[in-house]
Amino acid sequence: MPYPVADCHCDTLLKRFMYEREMSWDMVTDGFEVTKDSMRAGNVALQVHAMFVPDTFRDMALRVALEMMVDSYQLEMDHDLVRVDGPDDIEELSPEQPGFILALEGSLPLGTDTKLLPVFYGMGVRVLTLVWSRPNAFCDGVGNERGLSEQGIKLIRDCEDIGIIVDLSHASEATFWDAMNSATRPMLCSHSCCSKFSSEVRNINDEQMQALAEAGGMLCIAFFSGFLNGTDKASIADVVKHIEYAVDIMGPDKVGLGSDFDGLPFLPTDLKGPEDYPAIEEALRKTGMEESTIEGVMGGNLMRFFRENL
Numbered sequence: 001m002p003y004p005v006a007d008c009h010c011d012t013l014l015k016r017f018m019y020e021r022e023m024s025w026d027m028v029t030d031g032f033e034v035t036k037d038s039m040r041a042g043n044v045a046l047q048v049h050a051m052f053v054p055d056t057f058r059d060m061a062l063r064v065a066l067e068m069m070v071d072s073y074q075l076e077m078d079h080d081l082v083r084v085d086g087p088d089d090i091e092e093l094s095p096e097q098p099g100f101i102l103a104l105e106g107s108l109p110l111g112t113d114t115k116l117l118p119v120f121y122g123m124g125v126r127v128l129t130l131v132w133s134r135p136n137a138f139c140d141g142v143g144n145e146r147g148l149s150e151q152g153i154k155l156i157r158d159c160e161d162i163g164i165i166v167d168l169s170h171a172s173e174a175t176f177w178d179a180m181n182s183a184t185r186p187m188l189c190s191h192s193c194c195s196k197f198s199s200e201v202r203n204i205n206d207e208q209m210q211a212l213a214e215a216g217g218m219l220c221i222a223f224f225s226g227f228l229n230g231t232d233k234a235s236i237a238d239v240v241k242h243i244e245y246a247v248d249i250m251g252p253d254k255v256g257l258g259s260d261f262d263g264l265p266f267l268p269t270d271l272k273g274p275e276d277y278p279a280i281e282e283a284l285r286k287t288g289m290e291e292s293t294i295e296g297v298m299g300g301n302l303m304r305f306f307r308e309n310l
């Protein structure tokens, strides 16, 4: 039996939103990768679902986030999931009874201050990706220079006070280091890869990986071919390469999976969706990786991270 899987990022809620509005979206593949059946086939015990508001909806970001939040209750039913509110809920999860954690990707719906953060917590958000790649009132994302603003520093403090985990995927390098200097709790990179193998700006470098791990955080490896090898045709072997490297730099308990399913134009050619998690597990085994490390990377590490930090 494959190990239970925990995945730190997917864009299924966004895809559902786009489909409902009959909006075409050439950035991603057709159809859903994350479904009740594919999760079962892949032995998934925990899925983080992100609410991401695309720039087209910048002027109505709060409304769109709230619509996705409402839809997350429908998704919960459609996929037979249990919503995770706190650490105790993690204990109950298994591939037979998978759970989900609601994340907000990008702080755009918050506006320019942190006043609404408790509302998002109250409605179930447990992870906040500070910024999508474009700048917001709190910080810059990749491709831009600035780090955290005054409000950005306050946002991290408020997240820690309220109980929302800070996610640094998409953050500019300056934002990353400012966050490292401001935070007192472990943070995530929910869907990034190692810049060692692809200079794509969304990847993080060795120093960032080390600092993230030393602060108790985790890197969850994304499956976007561009992040993996800089082309649109990567393979599971590339995913394995990133995992092995991250384990080397960060330690066996600081690396997990952050697929980005339902949000990518190019998946690895031999990776179609959650149903292929067992193939990743098998590929890790072929490298001679220790079983305890494989179990951790596939899901054990992320489950423990949430148990300890939610």
Ligand SMILES: [Zn+2]
Pocket (backbone or CB within 6 Å): 105, 170, 191
């Ligand atoms: Zn993203």
